Amino acid sequence: MIDAFPLQWPHGRARTKARSDSRFKVSHSKAFEEMVSELDRFDVTHVVVSTNIPLRRDGTPYRDGLNELLEDPGVAIYFTRKKRQIALCCDTYRRPYENIRALGLAIKSLRDMDRHGAGQILDQAFEGLTALPAPGATDEADNRAWWVVLGCQPNASADEVRAAYKKQAREAGGASVELNAAKDAGLIAAGEAA
Structure with a gap:
């Protein structure tokens, strides 16, 4: 499942290093x-x-x-x-x-x-444009504990889980299957439905 937010960049696609302004004349x-x-x-x-x-x-x-x-x-x-x-x-x-x-x-x-x-x-x-699995969509993702993936404590609150998720997604350039699964598991562990 691909999430609309945060950005999930296609696996293997290069990122632009120096961005520019466009000349598009449209709102x-x-x-x-x-x-x-x-x-x-x-x-x-x-x-x-x-x-x-x-x-x-x-x-x-x-x-x-x-x-x-x-x-x-x-x-x-x-x-x-x-x-x-x-x-x-x-x-x-x-x-x-x-x-x-x-x-x-x-x-x-x-x-x-x-x-x-x-x-x-x-x-x-x-x-050449066929979508590949989302980043992190491997069986290895299932082997890591959610708090390890998110970089927080196992007893983290729902707010701490969300903050850790956002931080990790930003650092990775977008969310991955592994991050989304870790966030969902963390919210459930914190007593909140994912």
């Missing part, structure tokens, strides 16, 4: 709306947009957060197309909405390829 809300629209037109299912922006109740990021200067403004989009799980990601720009805009334009370009008869080329392109 942060419009960038998000157009990216969602492109995904809808691309005939994909099981879409998850993963960022470091807290989520609203409907599972989408707060729009105001899209324009913030975050330590990690990366965006990863996971979806299924033609029974293939795909991950697209971008952290080139300094604000999340700029990376969302870049991904929206990339999806539009892929959709144009498909629409103009280059579907075979598109399928070949997706071979």
